[in-house]
Amino acid sequence: MTTLLLNGRVHSPAQPDATAIAVRDGTVVWLGSDEVGRAQFPQAETVDLEGGFVAPAFVDSHVHLTATGLTLVGLDLRHAASLRECLDLLGRYARAHPDGVIWGHGWDESGWPEHVAPSTEDIDATVGQRAVYLARVDVHSAAASTALRATAPGLTDAAGYHPQRPLTADAHHLVRAAARDRLTADQRNEARRAALDAAAAHGIVSVHECAGPQIGGLDDWLELRDVEHGVDVVGYWGEAATDAAHARDLVEQTGAHGLAGDLFVDGALGSRTAWLSRPYTDAPGECGNTYLDEDAVAAHLHACTEARITAGFHVIGDAAVGAVVAALARVVAQFGAPAVARCGHRLEHLEMVSAEQAAQLGAWGVVASMQPHFDALWGGPAGMYAQRLGSERAAGLNPFALLASHGVPLAFGSDSPVTSLDPWSGVRAASRHQTPGSAISLRAAFAAATRGAWRAAGVRDGVTGTLVPGAVASYAIWEADGFEVSAPADSVQRWSTDPRSRVPALPRLNVDDALPRCRQTVHRGVTIHG
Known part of the structure; x- marks a missing residue:
């Protein structure tokens, strides 16, 4: 018919x-x-x-479905305008939900009048002996209650630990895993369906799930694979491979589309864990975190290219981008640019990239999977980027026009729950970049959120x-x-x-x-x- x-x-x-x-x-x-x-x-x-x-x-092109759903059906802190409002929202939610772990997401102290993140003491005073996990908006740090911290073995010895301040790096991964373990199967299933329903309601028919050991864990990804829904889920598994056989084993074990997505080279600017070549303006002496160095990045790229598997990384800071581009150059020298381009390797976020690096990525066919909402939320002369980096460095972030001009394939996504799923809002943000000269047209932005995102997942028939x-x-x-x-x-x-x-x-x-x-x-x- x-x-x-x-x-x-x-x-x-x-x-x-x-x-x-x-x-x-x-x-x-x-x-x-x-x-x-x-x-x-x-x-x-x-x-x-x-x-x-x-x-x-x-x-x-970049989502975390279970975390998105937990935000939709649970404690959403993205609109809290102050520390006091954040804690008030936490208190009201705790009273309305007296049982189980409290999983919250979205606080952002960079825009609060106090400029102070929730402390362990703040959370304990609000909810008492409840297990509470509150992820910062970028999900690279989290505040946690004493009760939850006590259930994370080895926490006090882990990198990124502090008794009062939000946890980062390994300490954050430990406490996030402890919070995950307290979620029931029904909670996880409800969250995933809420996220997929929300995607469909925004005109989205396919999402790229960026899974990994430190994000939701293997069990979460395998459960998500079994969910039947009209929205396609294309999965990427963020675990480094040591050789081609290891890469093939990881793909077979996970059923993922590639070993890419949030395979962390560094962290995020908001949490001051992105890997920089020069210190943060508002934290002298700190240059962020390095989770994979150039050799480890090159080994993963080598393994995946030999196995003809899509590789990719979460990469934000300029030092991190430099390490990835240098590693790509080594792999291109060995396999040739056509072989690298054929794999469809991709870089997530890619916020601090130079013109020379953009030209190299374009020549090698490396996909830039980016989030236009980041500039809308944190760009501009008074935004979080300027606070962390100073106005000069901040002005160079998320350079859509630069990348497009060098032929780098663009795919747009939300990094939900970090930013809104609404794709039209993202298209608008890309066309109204807060740095003059960095915007692209509505037409190009729309293509990056439709045809470009299909191509990033390997659908290259020219019509999809x-x-x-x-x-x-x-x-x-x-x-x-x-x-x-x-x-x-x-x-x-x-x-x-x-x-x-x-x-x-x-x-x-x-x-x-x-x-x-x-x-x-x-x-x-x-x-x-x-």
Whole structure:
């Protein structure tokens, strides 16, 4: 049976003026005008779009589903505006949920008037002898209660331990594992389904789960693999391989798509654990953490390239990026650039990258899996980046235009629960970068959140992530208020914005514009939301 959607606006490079689209057996078979569609498919089931905007469905290139769901159904601290409000939210949640571990996420002291993180004493005074785990927004440090700390063996001897301040590095991994162990199977399952439902409600049909031993553990990933849902889950396992046989064994053991994602070379800027070449401006003498050095990175890349497996790393600080690029150069010298590009190696976050490094990554086909929300939340002259690094270094972060100009494939995601799942918000953030010259167009940002994210997972057929005849019918129907073809105000336009150019328009995403609202999400012809 053919389904004919009429009376809408369809985003397609093949038919930029299309108002109708026909789908059969999960595949797009035709696009055009309403009148021609009715004539060509007289027996089709018709759907009146009522002016809705049909666009390729989104793909989120970096998520943590269980943690996202625990935030959605549990204690979300991302909107706490002060330490006092954070502790008030904790107290109210504890009273409403008198049993079990309290798992919270999202506090960010960099924007609080106190500029002070929750201490162990603060948490104990609020909840008493409860087990409490409160992850900072970047999930590279966490505050924890005395009761929870007592259940983490070896905590006081671990790197990153402090009796009162939030825990980082190995100490954070230990206390996070202790908190995970206290979650029930029902809690974990509820969280995953909530996260997948939320993704579908945002027009997302596929997510790249960045799993690993220090994030959710193997059990969490294997349980997630067994969840049946309309949203595809493409899994990456963040564990370093020592040789090709080890890499193949890890992929067989986990069933992951690659040994990439959050394989940590360093930490995060907010927690001052990103690996820098010069000290933090607000912490003289500190240059962050190094979890994998250049030799370890090179060994993993060598193993995965030989085994033809996608490798990748979590890499943020400039020293970390330098180590990864140097290791890639060693592997390229041995295997050749085509062999490296064929593997689709990817770098997560890649916030501090130079022009020379961007040119090398582009030549080697290395994917940059990035999060536009990071600049929206922490960029600008008064943002967290400037606090940590000073204005000069901060201005160079998340350089989307620089990477695109050197041919680095971009894939956009949220790092949820670190930032919102809303993909339109991310597209807007990429097109309105707070550093002049770093933004990309709405068109390029939209491509990075759709076609680019499919390509990052190895789908390189040239049509997936678009709406053209022969493409998979994975799309969302949106309510949007205005449309335009636009380029960043601070860059040279690479295509005409004249309506007669037949470049497909996108929703207008100015700061004061309402974001599109998802009415329905369809994946391979099957409705998964709405």
